Amino acid sequence: MTQKPAAFVAIILGCAVVLALAPLILPPFYVRVGQLMLYSAGLAVAWTILGGFAGYASFGHAAFIGVGAFAAGLVEERLTGLPPALLLPIGMLVGGLACAILSAAVAYPILRLRGTFFAIAMLGVCHVCAELNNNIDVLQGSLGLNFPAVAPAAWDPAVFFYELYLAAGVVVFLIAWQIQRSRFGAGLLSIREDEDTARMLGVPTERYKRIAFVASAVLTGLLGVIYAHSLGYITTDSVYRDDTNLSLIVYSLLGGMGTLFGPVIGAFMLVFITQVVLARLLDFHLFATGLLLVLLVLAAPGGVLGLVKSWKLRRRAAATAPAE
Amino acid sequence: MSVHSKKATRRRVMSALGAAALAAPAIRSAHAQAKTIVFGGSVPLTGAAAETGLNVNNGYITAVSYFNDVLGGVEIAGEKYKLELKLFDDASDPARATTLIQRQIDEGTNFFLGSFGSNIVLPTAAITERAKKPMVQTGGGSDAIFTKGFKYVFGMYPRATxxxxxxxxxxxxxxxxxxxxxxxxxxxxxxxxxxxxxxxxxxxxxxxxxxxxxxxxxxxxxxxxxxxxxxxxxxxxxxxxxxxxxxxxxxxxxxxxxxxxxxxxxxxxxxxxxxxxxxxxxxxxxxxxYWDESVPYKDKFFGDSRKFVEYYKTKFTRPIAYHTAGAAACIETYILAMQAAKSTNPEAVRDALSKADYETFYSRIKFTPDGDGDAIIMGxxxxxxxxxxxxxxxxxxxxxxxxxxxxxxxxxxx
Amino acid sequence: MNLIIQTLADGLVLGGIYALAAVGFSLIFGVLHVINLSHGILVLLGAYLALILSTTLRIDPLLTMPAVMAVLFVVGYAYQRLLIQRAVDRSPLGSMLLTFGVALMLQNTMIWVFSPDMKSITPGYALASFKLGAISFDAVRVSCLLASLVMLCCLAALLKFSALGRVIRATAQQTLAARLCGVNVRHVYALTFAVSAAFAGASGIVIGIILPFSPADEGTWTLNAFVVVVLGGVGSPAGALIGGLLLGIVSTLTAQYIGPSFPNVTMFLLLVLLLLVRPQGLLGNAFAPSR
CATH class of the missing domain: 3.40.50.2300 (Response regulator)
Known part of the structure; x- marks a missing residue:
């Protein structure tokens, strides 16, 4: 990154303020779409800390959404006496902690796998969590779990959760940005490019991967806790979704794999397309979504940022060619 | 000169189009309030619940086209209304369902039909409840839906337990x-x-x-x-x-x-x-x-259940299921409630629904105070x-x- | 004692069918290094074709196998040449997403064409059973198991002895070397895909006979194939067989002794554990030595 850090943070916070004011003029439907965009973008950036920076593409991050959400919900259910303003922070703490423990526990063995095998193993982890959650009665996965209404009475819950997602999204984004520009981030990049060489050159690859994995999982879990509160009632099927697992990869591919802005752009675009453009298709929307994926892979394998980059290169080539 | 005028016309056309595009939703919703009653909501037409989703969707279509084509619309408080369906596929994804329900509320849809599975019905019902719009649904029977104190949600079946x-x-x-x-x-x-x-x-x-x-x-x-x-x-x-x-x-x-x-x-x-x-x-x-062709109830619109089936068969070749009849009955229940309330105001219709005791081709319709179907009458x-x-x-x-x-x-x- | 033997027998029968359903997936993974998320769709396509053929021609569904396999062979060949080939040498994620997109489109198309209803293929012997000592067998499941084993042997022989099989194996082991020796790699890729699709179709017939199916089930069969391949190892019919049988036995044993709702838990737990202990599968990797 060539920008000055202070300027960069200022720009991001400026954008955030503009976005925060948006619900004042947006109709309620677009506030909901905005919620979903910010939530998806947050997830996509959290995913990219591991999948984009370190090149360990997880196919099972919905596990952390689910574990975070259910851990928070089960604890909050036992604390009904407390004011709602306290419940959400407690829930997030619990959810984040649960994800930290789970990810730390599986990190060591599972990060020995690479490429597709890592992706598949994460899918396995996600399904094991989902099945256990569904089949152990105290975890209430199949009967469903209610979440307390945490929005202050004066606020429209839709706007409240919009702002909450926005705040969480900005935090996730800034954390990812800090990671990217740090020595740690450079280490992750070296792992993505050539892990064995990186290790030979003295990069503590194991430790770096594990930290990235846990960070990514905890941030995902926190977003999952907010998501569950915004729905108010969840079953296993609401959070452990294979289409979420897949969407997280699609966001990065659509925007640009391994970049910081790519996942955000990808998430915004895909949510807009599926929720606004394709929304009215009654028995056609699966087909349209599938077609979109196919076209994406065939036409823009580098994502939107990849297209922009190649366009810039071509223009530069065109500009320099006549001078020679 | 020609260049100039061309540009000017193009710009004018563009701005006219833009204005039309902006105005279109406004016109349509104004139109809807004057003459048509819009029923919104979602059905799962893809994914695991798609079979029942299709049966339910067919039921809605049958009822709406019967009221519009055969009866020429319905009369509520002396005015004729046509019915219109605006449904979308939620693919059993709660995020999608809640977002798109909000869009329908924004567009002025006042009456909702439900989706399938309590993990979809509950989050969407929370939104319609807050907007004070009634929802009459055939797809969520879990107790959780009827023990939350919602006032605007009605189910055609008794709660699961x-x-x-x-x-x-x-x-x-x-x-x-x-x-x-x-x-x-x-x-x-x-x-x-x-x-x-x-x-x-x-x-x-x-x-x-x-x-x-x-x-x-x-x-x-x-x-x-x-x-x-x-x-x-x-x-x-x-x-x-x-x-x-x-x-x-x-x-x-x-x-x-x-x-x-x-x-x-x-x-x-x-x-x-x-x-x-x-x-x-x-x-x-x-x-x-919950229903069969042979049930003996009399119906003020369809006549009885055999006549409903006859009409259904003119529209679809798919064998009829009780979900189809239940879905059609949702719409009929709405109409009866509107006629009883002499109004299409959603809150008035909600009050009429809570007092409902109607005989339809499907069954007698009576809800418990919590909104689910009466365990004996609609059991x-x-x-x-x-x-x-x-x-x-x-x-x-x-x-x-x-x-x-x-x-x-x-x-x-x- | 009888209970455990019965459980094992049920598991083996189920496992043989899992194996056939997974072998095509395994072959594509082994040769093209593509994770074919539309595999389940190909399986279902076989089931629907068999249903249509056996009811219109009034023949035993297992007899429709040659026709179904031929259709899917052509479909698979075209699918690879027209779509997959364009993404095959890029990132594995890209090709995986491509197949997922296709799966979504085809699932939606199936809903239009075949309706979302559950269907089932019911041959005359669908509900018969026989006893061997104290162990009772479901006739249809056993005949499906036999069909599966025969098909797996055919595929193994094809890969081992035929010229096509040699070329496929060569391409899988050293794509570049094979190309240098004059192998038309694109053609081989497409043929591999075609063979895999044909076997997916064959397994679809078998599955359609023993289980009710609907378009929404495609994910289940893709996922099952995933697990079987990871258990048994990539690219070989023997690996798929071992993986399938293991999965079948583990499922029925869990259902019997831990709880009927736990087979999926043990299935995925086994998947994760095995990936950690032996990422190359129980039989090792039949083709490429390290991947």
Whole structure:
């Protein structure tokens, strides 16, 4: 990154303020779409800390959404006496902690796998969590779990959760940005490019991967806790979704794999397309979504940022060619 | 000059188009308020619940086109209205369902029809509740929906734990009286609560429980469970799960020659495709059904249930299911409530719905104070497959045949 | 004692069918290094074709196998040449997403064409059973198992002895070397895909006979194939067989002794554990030595 850090943070916070004011003029439907965009973008950036920076593409991050959400919900259910303003922070703490423990526990063995095998193993982890959650009665996965209404009475819950997602999204984004520009981030990049060489050159690859994995999982879990509160009632099927697992990869591919802005752009675009453009298709929307994926892979394998980059290169080539 | 004027015209056309595009939704909603009543909501037309989703969707279409084409619209407080459906596919994704419900509320839709599965119905109902728009739905029976204190949500079925009361009552009337039962359910919110309901009702009726089995949400093999059933055979085997899983159990019971005196499947035998797939072996199987062509109710619009079916057959070739009739009844219930309220104001309609006591081709319509269907009036009837047809065997008022018990063993049916 | 033997027998029968359903997936993974998320769709396509053929021609569904396999062979060949080939040498994620997109489109198309209803194929012997000592067997499951084993042997022989099989194996082991020796790699890729699709179709017939199916089930069969391949190892019919049988036995044993709702838990637990202990599968990797 060539920008000055202070300027960069200022720009991001400026954008955030503009976005925060948006619900004042947006109709309620677009506030909901905005919620979903910010939530998806947050997830996509959290995913990219591991999948984009370190090149360990997880196919099972919905596990952390689910574990975070259910851990928070089960604890909050036992604390009904407390004011709602306290419940959400407690829930997030619990959810984040649960994800930290789970990810730390599986990190060591599972990060020995690479490429597709890592992706598949994460899918396995996600399904094991989902099945256990569904089949152990105290975890209430199949009967469903209610979440307390945490929005202050004066606020429209839709706007409240919009702002909450926005705040969480900005935090996730800034954390990812800090990671990217740090020595740690450079280490992750070296792992993505050539892990064995990186290790030979003295990069503590194991430790770096594990930290990235846990960070990514905890941030995902926190977003999952907010998501569950915004729905108010969840079953296993609401959070452990294979289409979420897949969407997280699609966001990065659509925007640009391994970049910081790519996942955000990808998430915004895909949510807009599926929720606004394709929304009215009654028995056609699966087909349209599938077609979109196919076209994406065939036409823009580098994502939107990849297209922009190649366009810039071509223009530069065109500009320099006549001078020679 | 020509260049200039061309540009100017183009700009003018563009701005005119832009203005039209901006104005279009406004015009349409104004139009909707004047003459049409819009019903919004979602149905799952893809994903695991798609089969029932299609049945429900067909029911909505049948009702709306009957009211519009055959009756020429409905009269409410002296004014004629046409009906319009605006549904979308939620693909069983709660995020998608909640976002798109909001869009319909923004667009001025006042009346909602429900989706399938409590994890979709509840979050969407929370939004319509907040907007004070009623929702009458056929797809969410879990207790969770009706114990949240929602005032605008109505269900066409009793809540899941109460759905089995009438079946237990039927079991009591069989001779020789059955003594024991076992219950199997799959692990999803609906079937699991229904399983609890089976235990509550059967225990209350004095039957002894031998075993209970919980299957995964999508079982592919039940031979181990059937082994346990053979080792410890109950008089009544009750399965509460979705149609596809019921078929799997029935087929494996035949193949492994697992016999009980009565096999009762909550969902399954009511579908023509299920009976076809099992052939002769579907004889004597029992199931819950909420409606049948032969029910005796009179209807002020359709006449009766046979006439409803006749009209349905002019529109669709797909065999009719009780979900189709239930869905059509949702719309009819709305119309009756609007006529009773003499208004299309959503809050007035909600009040009328809560006081509803109507007779429709589908059943008598009466809701509990919590919004679910009255357990006795809108509770399930019991069907039994007899000579490849589904006959109603309980309650007596609606029955078309007598319940046959005990069922013969599978090898005698061949 | 009888209970455990019965459980094992049920597991083996189920496992043989899992194996056939997974072998095509395994072959594509082994040769093209593509994770074919539309595998389940190909399986279902086989089931629907068999249903249509056997009811219109009034023949035993297992007899429709040659026709179904031929159709799917052509479909698979075209699918690879027209779509997959364009993404095959890029990132594995890209090709995986491509197949997922296709799966979504085809699932939607199937809903239009075949309706979302559950269907089942019911041959005359669908509900018969026989006893061997105290162990009872489901006739249809056993005949499906036999069909599966025969098909797996055919595929193994094809790969081992035929010229096509040699070329496929060569391409899988050293794509570049094979190309240098004059192998038309694109053609081989497409043929591999075609063979895999044909076997997916064959397994679809078998599955359609023993289980009710609907378009929404495609994910289940893709996922099952995934697990089988990871258990048994990539690219070989023997690996798929071992993986399938293991999965079948583990499922029925769990259902019997832990609880009927737990087979999926043990299935995925086994998947994760095995990936950690032996990422190359129980039989090792039949083709490429390290991947």
């Amino acid at each position: 109460r759905q089995f009361a009438s079946t237990a009552a039927l079991f009591k009337t069989l001779t020789p009286t059955p003594q024991t039962y076992s219950v199997i359910w799959t692990n999803d919110a609906f079937s699991k609560t229904a399983g609890q309901g089976v235990k509550l009702s059967c225990d209350a009726a004095g039957f002894k429980k031998l075993d209970e089995f919980e299957l995964p949400a999508k079982p592919t093999d039940v031979s181990s469970v059937l082994g346990s059933v053979r080792a410890n055979t109950p008089d009544l085997l009750v399965c509460v799960m979705h149609d596809q899983d019921s078929l799997l159990i029935a087929r494996q019971m035949v193949a492994s020659n697992t016999n009980v005196k009565c096999l009762f499947q909550g969902l399954g035998p009511q579908l023509a495709s299920f009976r076809e797939a099992l052939g002769k072996y579907s004889e004597y199987l029992m199931c819950s059904t 399930s009837m019991i069907g039994q497959v007899q000579k490849t047809k589904l006959e109603i065997v309980f309650p007596e008022a609606a029955s078309s045949a007598k319940a046959l018990y005990p069922q013969p063993t599978w090898d005698k049916k061949a």
